[in-house]
Every structure is written in C-alpha cells, then in structure tokens.
Amino acid sequence: MPLDSSCRHWTLIASAACLLPLLLQLPAQLGGLIGVTAVVVGLLAWRQPLPGWLRLVLTLALVGTVLGVGGFSFGRDTGCALLAAMLAVKPSETAGLRDARSMIGFALFAPFATFLLDQGPLSLLMGLVATVLALTALQTLADLEVGDRLVRTTGRRLLGIGRLLAIGLPLALSVFWLFPRLGTPLWGVPERSLARPGLSDRMTPGEWVDVMTDDTPALRVRFFGPAPDTSQMYWRGPVLWNFDGRSWTQPQWLRGLPPAISEPSPVRWDYELEIEPTDRRQLVALDLPMSAPEDMRLSLDHGLYASKPVSSLTRIRLRSAEPRQYEAKIGRVLRGMALALPDGYNPRTLALARQWRREAGGDDEAIVRRALAWVQRDFAYTLETPLLGRHSVDEFLFDYKAGFCEHFSSAFVVLMRGAGIPARVVTGYTGGYRNSIGNYWLVRRSDAHAWAEVWLPDRGWVRVDPTAAVAPERIYDTLADRAPGGDLLGGGMTSLLNTGDWLRRGWNDLVVGFNASRQAELLRPLGIDRLEGSHLSLLFALTASLALLWMLWLSAQGQREADPVLRAWHVLDRRYRRLGLGREPHETASDWIRRVGLARPDLALALEILSNRFVDWRYADGQTGGRAADADRQRSLTRALRTHRPTSERPRTDPQAATKQRSTGERR
Incomplete structure (x- = not known):
C-alpha cells in the first residue's frame, strides 16, 4: 500500500527523533556529517524514494567514512556510528506501508544504542520522546491500513500511546528495582574503538589543549570529614618515566610491582570518588593513596588501576595522606630509569644542567630551588603555544619561555635529570570546584594537570609543580578563557550550574549507580539492613504480579468501544x-x-x-x-x-x- 503525505511525514519525523540522541554521542565531526546526510536524504525522499544508484553511493561513502574515523577497528562507538549511518540513508528507499514500518522498527534501535555510549538523563528523555513519536507513527500507519486515518486524530493517537506506556511502566519499574541483579554481568559490553577524551599513559607537550578545554566532569568527590585545601588537591594519575625526546610514556611492567614504601603524615583524608567512564583501567586518587579498594591495585609508583576498563560510572572509597617519606631508598634500575635521557636531544638544557650541578656542590635541593626561581622570574603561562621542533625542551626554556603544564613539567624533569637528580612526570588533575548545593567537589577534564616528582636523599620522591611557580601577572591565557562555561562560575550562572550538576549526580546515584550491592540495601530506610536473593525474588514476584493485574485492568478498559x-x-x-x-x-x-x-x-x-x-x-x-x-x-x-x-x-x-x-x- 502506498504512503500518503501525512504518514510519510510522521515516519521521517519519528526516525529523525530516534537518530538525534545517538548523533549527540558520536564524535562531533562524524555526528555532524551523518546528521547533514540524514537531513538531505530526508528532504530528497520527502515525496518519493531515491534512485538505487544514489542510495548505493551514499551508503558506501558513509560506511567508508565511519570505518576511517574509527581506524578500521570495531567497538561500541563504531557499531553505533554504522547504525546511525544506515538509518540516515534508510528514508531513501521508503515507498510503501511495509517500508515505513521497517524503517520505524529499525530506527528504534538508535535510542537503545545510545545507552551503550551514555546513560545520562538527557539521553533517556530524548529516547522516551523518540519512542513516543515512533509509536504514534506506527499507529498512523495502522489507521491508514484499516482506512480509519480520518477518524482518529493526533491527540487520540497520543492518548492511546500514553495508555500503552501506563500499562507497561509499573512492570518495568519493578524489574529495574527488584529483579535480582548479578554482581557481574553475564557478558561484557564491547570496548570502544574511539578513545574517550581524558588522561592516558602518554604525554606529548602541546597536545593537551583539547582535554584542557573540555569542561565535562571527570570525577566527583565527597569527603568524610574536613577536605584539604584546593592547592593541595593533586589527583594522581599515570606516572611517566620514559622520554624519547618528544613524548613521555609509562612503563607497563611497573604496574605489576607492589607499591613503594611510604611513610604517611598524620593528616589523613577519607573520601569517596565518583569517576565518570573512561574506558581505561587507570584511575586517579588524591596524592598519595594509602591502599587500593577491592578488585583494584596500586602499582610501584602508586598509580591506581582497576581490574577491567572503567566503562561505567564507578564509585570507590579511599584514604590518602601526604607522605613524610616516599621510597627513601631507590634501586639501581629505577634510579637509572629516572635519570635516562635520549642521546642527541636538547644540548643547551643539558649544558645548563651540568653547570648548575657543578655550582651546587652536591646540593640537590638547591638545584630545585634555582630552577623554580628561574621559572617564576622569566616564564609565562599560556595555551597559545607553537609547535616545538626536535629540541623541544631547549626551544621552550631558551626561546619561547611560555607554555602550559605539559611544557613546564617535561622541561623541568629533563633539566633535573640532566643535573643528575632522578625525576619523573606525574599526570592527573589538580584542584576542584565545591558544589555548595550537594556539598561535594567537582573535578572537570579541564583540570587536567602535569607536575614533576624529584628524588631527594632521605626524603624520597617529592612533588614539585613548576607550573604553580609562574607569577600570576605572567598568566596570559587561562583555562577560563577557553573552557566552555568556565567563565560563568563567577557570575549569576553559578547556582544554575550547581543545580544542574547536583541533579546529574543524583541521577548517577539513583539510576546509573544502582548495582547489586545497592539493591540489597534498598529497604534499609525501612529497617531491613539487607535483602537476600530469596527475599528479592519474593518481593519481585509480588510487585510483578500486581503490575500484571494493573496491565490486565487497563487492557480491559482499553477494549471500550471508540465510536x-x-x-x-x-x-x-x-x-x-x-x-x-x-x-x-x-x-x-x-x-x-x-x-x-x-x-x-x-x-x-x-x-x-x-x-x-x-x-x-x-x-x-x-x-x-x-x-x-x-x-x-x-x-x-x-x-x-x-x-x-x-x-x-x-x-x-x-x-x-x-x-x-x-x-x-x-x-x-
């Protein structure tokens, strides 16, 4: 049966609504390209299908683009992007009633695929709207088939869809809250082929600008007791030892070694981290974590690692303390790694380092203080940095003298190693913003930071942040100038931003973070400390039976004659x-x-x-x-x-x- 204009329009609108939430989770350029293609194809196919040769060209072009962006590797995001691409060209072959139903059924996969990439409230809301529109379009097609399209208005169709949702909602809620959950899923979700923005085990000075202008949350922190000063909030992530003249990398074999001995100070911090998905095993912790939670471990350099990639919201409870001594005795192999520099790079920096070594007379701390004084006196902080050449540290220290944390930490560590002081680069986040509504701290990806650790006799590893030594009057280009929404925090939008993130945290707590352990404690406010599996099964059977009775009653009401x-x-x-x-x-x-x-x-x-x-x-x-x-x-x-x-x-x-x-x- 051929489609009339009204049914065709409803089909295209419902498919576009299903596609939109998925496009928002894809990389911006790829999502924009697929979205533009969908609009163009929809306009061309508004009245009639496209020729077969044109459909083939569009399909091959989009599939090739998606695979090229994904590096011809397959994962969740590649599969979702291919689904979006196929849905974008699907309207080009929609001619009859059967085609329209097939298109809507295919389109309904898109909002569900969105939840493989994001489980936020906006994705859920857009998915619900898309589902309602898709069901309304299916009802319009059914009315066309039985010749009743002129009798049933759009309002009556929406009323019928609302009845369907009301019928199934109680059963869906009882399944979500009470169906016994497993501690671990029966099968794993495929990993992503396109990495999420964030920290990695590799740092190349000048390549962090995209991360440092990303204002999305990286983690939220709730302290049990007093919180440290913001200037002491260093969230330790990957520790980088190896330098090839251009990039810093992390030796993988150090992850398997037990953490180095440290003597913590009396002041301890007890806190809970809520970490956004990163698809990496590397986590962060307040410098310096004292132990690792269950199913996690600390590496030799106190990096925190999960047993599997963090692909969903993760909560962990930790205790940290600044160390009095941290690995006061260092072995020959590690000392050699912390002093290693590639041959043929940065001759001016090495010459200056050897000069300082001779003038210091064996006082390592004097060399560190001299380097920090030089940074404070002559260097500036800016995100506007040129692309550095082969001798990147020489160019930064003697020519440009301006950059951001990657440049400062890299150059400082090379300078220390050249002077015979073991040093390494530490990456992570620094600081945080306190949400006064929820009484927690928000750390964004734009808070990404890199600093240095130097090894000093009798003290061990000591944190040194050369970026913090830059004089305030020499900070020319700040993160607030670039970060989306960063300049709003000082204005009248503070309460709105606080409320929005507090609501998102509540969503994470209520829905995304609802796991087997949370389910077992569901009735704790009623005095029941823990629900065992048998109790959950019985409670679920009871609520599901009531929900089914509700469905039967509403279904019987739905049999009422419409005329x-x-x-x-x-x-x-x-x-x-x-x-x-x-x-x-x-x-x-x-x-x-x-x-x-x-x-x-x-x-x-x-x-x-x-x-x-x-x-x-x-x-x-x-x-x-x-x-x-x-x-x-x-x-x-x-x-x-x-x-x-x-x-x-x-x-x-x-x-x-x-x-x-x-x-x-x-x-x-």
Whole structure:
C-alpha cells in the first residue's frame, strides 16, 4: 500500500527523533556529517524514494567514512556510528506501508544504542520522546491500513500511546528495582574503538589543549570529614618515566610491582570518588593513596588501576595522606630509569644542567630551588603555544619561555635529570570546584594537570609543580578563557550550574549507580539492613504480579468501544437486556424491534425510531463509522440513545400521540 503525505511525514519525523540522541554521542565531526546526510536524504525522499544508484553511493561513502574515523577497528562507538549511518540513508528507499514500518522498527534501535555510549538523563528523555513519536507513527500507519486515518486524530493517537506506556511502566519499574541483579554481568559490553577524551599513559607537550578545554566532569568527590585545601588537591594519575625526546610514556611492567614504601603524615583524608567512564583501567586518587579498594591495585609508583576498563560510572572509597617519606631508598634500575635521557636531544638544557650541578656542590635541593626561581622570574603561562621542533625542551626554556603544564613539567624533569637528580612526570588533575548545593567537589577534564616528582636523599620522591611557580601577572591565557562555561562560575550562572550538576549526580546515584550491592540495601530506610536473593525474588514476584493485574485492568478498559454512537447503542442493548428483551447476536435491528413490539408494544415505537436513525448513521452511503455524517448528527443521536430508558411498567398510550411521535421521528 502506498504512503500518503501525512504518514510519510510522521515516519521521517519519528526516525529523525530516534537518530538525534545517538548523533549527540558520536564524535562531533562524524555526528555532524551523518546528521547533514540524514537531513538531505530526508528532504530528497520527502515525496518519493531515491534512485538505487544514489542510495548505493551514499551508503558506501558513509560506511567508508565511519570505518576511517574509527581506524578500521570495531567497538561500541563504531557499531553505533554504522547504525546511525544506515538509518540516515534508510528514508531513501521508503515507498510503501511495509517500508515505513521497517524503517520505524529499525530506527528504534538508535535510542537503545545510545545507552551503550551514555546513560545520562538527557539521553533517556530524548529516547522516551523518540519512542513516543515512533509509536504514534506506527499507529498512523495502522489507521491508514484499516482506512480509519480520518477518524482518529493526533491527540487520540497520543492518548492511546500514553495508555500503552501506563500499562507497561509499573512492570518495568519493578524489574529495574527488584529483579535480582548479578554482581557481574553475564557478558561484557564491547570496548570502544574511539578513545574517550581524558588522561592516558602518554604525554606529548602541546597536545593537551583539547582535554584542557573540555569542561565535562571527570570525577566527583565527597569527603568524610574536613577536605584539604584546593592547592593541595593533586589527583594522581599515570606516572611517566620514559622520554624519547618528544613524548613521555609509562612503563607497563611497573604496574605489576607492589607499591613503594611510604611513610604517611598524620593528616589523613577519607573520601569517596565518583569517576565518570573512561574506558581505561587507570584511575586517579588524591596524592598519595594509602591502599587500593577491592578488585583494584596500586602499582610501584602508586598509580591506581582497576581490574577491567572503567566503562561505567564507578564509585570507590579511599584514604590518602601526604607522605613524610616516599621510597627513601631507590634501586639501581629505577634510579637509572629516572635519570635516562635520549642521546642527541636538547644540548643547551643539558649544558645548563651540568653547570648548575657543578655550582651546587652536591646540593640537590638547591638545584630545585634555582630552577623554580628561574621559572617564576622569566616564564609565562599560556595555551597559545607553537609547535616545538626536535629540541623541544631547549626551544621552550631558551626561546619561547611560555607554555602550559605539559611544557613546564617535561622541561623541568629533563633539566633535573640532566643535573643528575632522578625525576619523573606525574599526570592527573589538580584542584576542584565545591558544589555548595550537594556539598561535594567537582573535578572537570579541564583540570587536567602535569607536575614533576624529584628524588631527594632521605626524603624520597617529592612533588614539585613548576607550573604553580609562574607569577600570576605572567598568566596570559587561562583555562577560563577557553573552557566552555568556565567563565560563568563567577557570575549569576553559578547556582544554575550547581543545580544542574547536583541533579546529574543524583541521577548517577539513583539510576546509573544502582548495582547489586545497592539493591540489597534498598529497604534499609525501612529497617531491613539487607535483602537476600530469596527475599528479592519474593518481593519481585509480588510487585510483578500486581503490575500484571494493573496491565490486565487497563487492557480491559482499553477494549471500550471508540465510536461514541456505537458505544451508546451497546448501552441501550444492555438496558433492554435487564428487561429480558436484549438483542440476540444473530438478530438484525428490524428482527429485534419486531420481537420487542410483540412483548412490549409501548416500547416498540421509540425503539424503532432510534434504530432507524442508528442504521442511517452506521450504514448510510455504504460507509462505516459514521464518517458521512456531521458532528451535530453524531451528538444528537448519541444523546438520544443515552436518554432512552425503557421501564418495566406498561404505561397507557394515546393512539393519536403515538402517530404524531412516529411522524416526528421520520422527519428527523
């Protein structure tokens, strides 16, 4: 059956609504390209399908682009991008009723695929809207198929969809909250082929600008007790030892070694981290974590690692303390790694480092202080940095003297190693923003930072942040100048941003972070400390049974006749049935009236008039449903059927009045 314009429009609108939330989770350029293609194809196919050769060209071009962006590797994001690309070109072959239903069914995979990439409230809301529009489009197609499209309005269709959602919602909620959950899933979700923005085990000075202008949350922190000063909030991530003249990398084999011995200071910090998904095993912790939670471990350099990639929201409880001594004795192998520099790079920096070593007379701390004083006096902080050449540290220290944390930490460590002081680069986040509404700290990806650690006799590894030594008057280009929304925190938008992130944290706590352990403690506010599996199963069976009864009741209500005239005719039949004169299933209206006239002549005349009017409405002009009649006739007949109430008594009738009543009914 061919589609009319209304059904085609509904199909395209519903498919676009399903595609939109998925596009928002893809890389911006790829999502924009697929979105533009979908709009162009939808406009071209608004009236009729596209030629087969054009559909083939569009499909091959989009598939090639998606695979190219994903590096021809397959994962969650590549699969979702391919799904979006296929949905973008699907309207080009939609011609008939079967094609439209196939397209809507295919489009419904898109909002569900969105949840593989993001489980936020906005994705859920957009998915719900898309589902409602898709169901409405399917109802429009069904009305077209049965020839009832002109009778059912859009409002009535939406009302029917709302009834469907109300029928299934209680059962869905009972399954989510009470169906026994496993501690670990039966199968894993494929990893992503496109890495999320964030920290990695590799740092190349100048390549962090995209991360440092990303204002999205990286983690949220809730302290149990006092919180450290913001200037002491160093969130330790990957520790980088190896330098090839351009990039710093992390030796993988150090992850398997136990953490180095440290002597913590008396001040301890007890806190909970809520970490956004990164698809990496590397986590961060307040410098310096004292131990690792269950299913996690600390590496030799106190990097925190999960047993599997963090692909969902993760909560961990930690204790940290600044060390008095941290690996006071260092082995020969590690010392050699912390002093290693590639040959043929940065000759001016190495010459200066050797000069400082000679002038310091063996005082390592004096060399560190001298380097920090130089940074404070002559260097500036800016994100506007040129691309450095082969001798990147020489160019930064002696030519440009301006950069951001990557440049400062890299150059500082190379300078220290050149002076014979073991040093390494530490990456992570620094600082945080306190949300006064939720009383927690928010650390964004734009808070990414890199600093240095130098090894000093009798003290071990000591944190040194050369970026913090830059004088405030020499900070020319700050993160707030670039970070989206960063400049709003000092203005009137603070409360709005605090509320928005607090709501997102509540969503994470209520929905995204609801796991097996949280489910077991669901009834703790009611005095039940823990629900065992058998108790959960029993409670789920009870609530599911109630939900099914609710579904049956609403479904029965949904069987009510939609046509008000036919509904009133059935009510009239039930009234006569109470008198023992109800219409039998095999009887026509005329046969029923004849039987009623034999039993109750006083009722036959009025019933005959109503029956003639009903037959005229129902079957006039060979159409069903009364579409040939106007709204006034429908209301009048409905009112007449509802107000006619036969009685069990036989009233005395006037023959002349009966004749007059019959002629009046015929004129109507």
